[in-house]
Amino acid sequence: MRNPARPPVFWGLVGLLTLELLAASVIALVLLFDLVAAEPASLASAIALTVLVLLAVAWMAATIVGLLRGQAWTRASAIVWQVLQFAIGLGALQGSFAQPAWGWPILIVSVLTFAVLFLPPVVKATTGRAARD
Incomplete structure (x- = not known):
């Protein structure tokens, strides 16, 4: 069997x-709109933040496409993204401008996705061996 059926937990991932x-795409659209429609306090910072979010969107899209194609690098990419996303969520819960309304959901999704990435069926489906067998 060249392309075995992927487990349901893979599709959950x-x-x-x-x-x-x-979510990252919506944030990118909001930042792009704000960049055009509003006057930022720091244009350089606004442009840099928008570019970073657009890069994150491209990264996530490439990871998902690679995952669907059975490329082995995607699991590592998704793990790195979850670590970065966890840091963003944790930062959202701290300081004088804390935003727990969106910090907690980010943390929860990040931890859940991180855990799913280490489930044995997902590891097997993302090692690239399944596509070669």
Whole structure:
């Protein structure tokens, strides 16, 4: 069997990563709109933040496409993204401008996705061996 059926938990991972991609895409659109429609306090900072979020969107899209194609590098990419996303969520819970309304959901999704990435069926489906067998 060249392309064995992927386990349901694999599709759960794809769904979680797609949810994260959609959220990052919405943030990118809001930042782009604000960059054009509002006057930022620091234009350089606003442009840099927008570019970083657009890069994150591209990264997540590439990871999802690679995952669907069975490329082995995607698991490492998704793990790195979860660590970065966890740091963003944790930062959202701290300081004088804390935003727990969106910090907690980021943390929860990040931890859940990180855990799914280490489930044995997902590890097997993302090692690249399944596509070569």
